[in-house]
Amino acid sequence: MKAVVALIEHEAGVVRRSGLELASKAADLAKELGAASAAIVLGPGANDAAQALKSTPIDTIYAGPDVPAERFLGDPVVDALDALLKRIGPCALLVPASNAGKDAGARVAVRLGAGVITEASDISVKDGALVVRSPKFGGSVMSSIVFVGCDYQVVVCRANSFTARDQAGKGEIVALAPPPERQYPARVEESVVQEAGKVPVEEASIIVSGGRGLGGPEHFDIIEALADALGGAVGASRAAVDAGWIPHAHQVGQTGKTVTPQLYIACGISGAIQHKVGMRSAGIIVAINKDGNAPIFEFCDLGVVGDLFGIVPELTKLVKERKGAA
């Protein structure tokens, strides 16, 4: 294997946290394999993102600011990745488990005849090859998966699985030549921002979730206030989503997102198996529920039986005080 390459996502030049995590992991794996480490960052703002990546331990940063990633759905990124990986030769590609990351990984894998391993919560090196740890069946089983007979290997990485390190590598920036101007079949006609500046639930390191116990959509305010104070995202149980209190993008669980934050605070969520499978891999689980018999108290690290309408705002106040004092 010649290299370990990280696909970096950014928002107008600001590297997403997944990008910093993947860059650090790619560098570590490359070192152990005796291979090169590289990052690829595409679309408008890629040059700024490439500069920011210099503080990560990555060796080579491929920047393609002219790739029209925001004008067409997926295709320009897949073309650029395909061309670059063929140029690099046999390698591993780490992609984030975002919608765009999974699409890019899947499609470039088809083009390169690569193997794909998803939902990676850790990657290590054994006998000169990658071993990927991946939870299966709602986190009830942890599998170790290897690649077999393929030159190109794609790993889809869960958020918050690797530690982002601030340690500069060689950080050589290589500019990718502008691709020829062309039209792709899936055109982006409009980009609508509905939740500016909010952390998506699948990427967040802290999630505050609300469930049926909130009683109505208006009460998500207190959940959001606590999430904002903690710098986290707002999650929800299926009951809250199905009641129409909050959009489906926030749903955690079997028919929603599978999340792996450092901290998960469940407010008014009973903790049915369908919710549990989506959040059981969180670092720390705190539950607030007025029903002392709620199943969630069986698998949380700290459970508080009490009135969430009193406790949540009070906790928000304490968090703000502490952050203000720090």
Added chain:
Amino acid sequence: MRIVVAVKQVPDTSAEKTFDPQTKRLNRSSIENILNPFDEYAIEEALRLKETLGGDTTVTILTMAPQSGVDVVRKALGMGADNAAMLSDDAIGGSDTMSTAYLLALSLKHIGFDLVLCGTQSTDAINSIVPAAVAERLRIPALTYAKKLHVSGNSIEIQRETESGYWRVVAQLPALVSVTKGINEPRYPTLKGIMGAKKKEIAMLTLAGIGADAARIGDAGARTKVESFEVVGARARGEVFTASDPHEGARKIMDFLIAKKVI
């Protein structure tokens, strides 16, 4: 217009999972199987399109499964799909994600389509890799994570879920769309629908018929291999504290978060 909905049978999530230590595969026979909940949104969307577009629009269900998969196909037919095609062969067992996409793409090519609909993910694997990989194989637009869908003539428009909102994306048919939960409210099969489903045609596809290369499927074709697996123990039950007033409850959590260094 010919709409094909790709569906999957999945083990019921509330069921206990057991594994065959030899094959390192899930003992699917010991668990009740259900239609992947995400696929219901795709079926519903297909049926709504058929109702809107009328004319000669047909909805075909496609699945790749052991013979037991016929149950989920019947459920989909009971919801109102016109007919189904099923690829079932022991040689498929052990196929990985990319082999699955290969077989689905060949099946789709074989039965013909203008629009392919599917769920964004399955509840057992949560890969979300197959839809994009199938579209790439078929060289058609991969319109994934659609939370809204509109078809007009040969033109298709979706709202594609992004981190902060959505993209309005336009393409031409043929295309593949994966739909998110929340795009609609799936209907339940009616008694009449269930009775009618028994008479609907389920075409059995064969590996030879779709032109599948045996070297690219099953264990032989897999580019990934499960080396080992272990059952993850249940999370230990932590402290459960009864708060006498809100401040006491909040203080308890705050002290815990500070002790755990997450704040």
